[in-house]
Amino acid sequence: MTSAATRIDIGRPGTVRLVLGQLGYAVVALWRSPTVLIFTFAMSLVWLVVIGIVAGNEYLGPGSGVRVMQFATPVAVAMGTFFGTYPTLGTTL
Structure with missing residues (x-):
């Protein structure tokens, strides 16, 4: 005879399967919405x-050793992530 806890756990998807399912849903939702895709x-x-054209190959400051594009590229990735998640989260809530 099986315990109640064993009977409840049978048939439930694992954590990896849930995460992959949610990721698949998010990708499909992204490609179906042209506004989110554009943003x-x-x-x-x-x-x-535009930052690359304006700044070119300049450094952030004298003696810093960091170029503008080395700083702007991660910012662009973060901006795309924020634009892709927060409007969708706001409209969902």
């Missing part, structure tokens, strides 16, 4: 290209 990819890339 996620296009705005970040346009911003990065």
Whole structure:
């Protein structure tokens, strides 16, 4: 005879399966919404290209050793992530 806890756990998906399912849902939802797609990819890339054209190969400050594009690229990735998640989260709530 099985215990009640064993009977409840049978048939439930594991953590990995739940995460993969949610990730698949998020990717499908992203590609179905052109507005989110534009804000996620296009705005970040346009911003990065404009900063690259304006700043060129300049350094952030004298003696810093960090170029503007080395600083702007991670910012563009973060901006795309924020634009892709927060509007979707706001409309969902």
